Amino acid sequence: MPDARRVQLQPAYVLHHRPYRDTSRILELFTRDFGRVSVFARGARSARKSGAALISTLQPFNRLLLSWMGQGEAGRLTDAEFDGAVSGLPPQHLVSGFYLNELLMKLFARHDGHAEVFAFYDETIAALKSGSEALRPLRLFEKRLLDALGYGLALDRDAVSGEPLEPQAMYHYRIEQGAVRASECGADEGHDEHLAQNDGPAGTMLYSGAMLMSLAREDLHEADCAAARRLLRMALDRCLEGRELKSRQVMMALRRGN
16 A cells, blocks of 8 residues: 555545635545545645646546645645546536535545445446436445445345345335345334335335346336435435435435425
8 A cells, every 4th residue: 555654646536625724725535545535735725826726626526646745634735636537517416426425424434445435436426427317326326335334235135035036026125134025024014015105214115126136236227216215325324323414405405396
């Protein structure tokens, strides 16, 4: 692994930035080899031409090559350049991009490298930049993120019978156990089935075997994305342990407005 005291040209994305002193900014980064890292960028808020150029580079959703020095909680940025072609995130996908960033900020400790998650994030941002829809890329990122965190969903077999899932069957999903065929649930969960038909809480939802199998294959159809979102949200809420996501609240408000 590169020397943490002097890191050169590390692939990275800016997740968040905030003012620091008079002319600088503190950057929260997601890097390929070091995971989340904090650095401060001197002069990034100055009125000089160099400051304006730096802050235009250090924007979220740009893939960058960054260099920094120092140990401890925050290093000092020494160089920044774009890594490949630069294209903006379409306005309709900005909230989705900030949602991804907030998940990484809330779920990863600093200096905990996850090269595979960096690759997932990189792929998802590219999909948001080039595609007209965000639902499938977001759902696949959430699914892969849960796998990487060790909280992956069991999507291949009925947790009670051990039999493979059947596309036409309906299942509850018990977060600690897995998918359970609705006909195998007790009387109390039979009442939950009624709630599910009225879009009840995530834990009371019914999911088709076909959707669960499609999610396992990472081959979601657009019609499956709403159900997958509820299931993945339930699993992510377990990891978040009560921490709220501001971007999720914005997404919900936008859906209500539409």
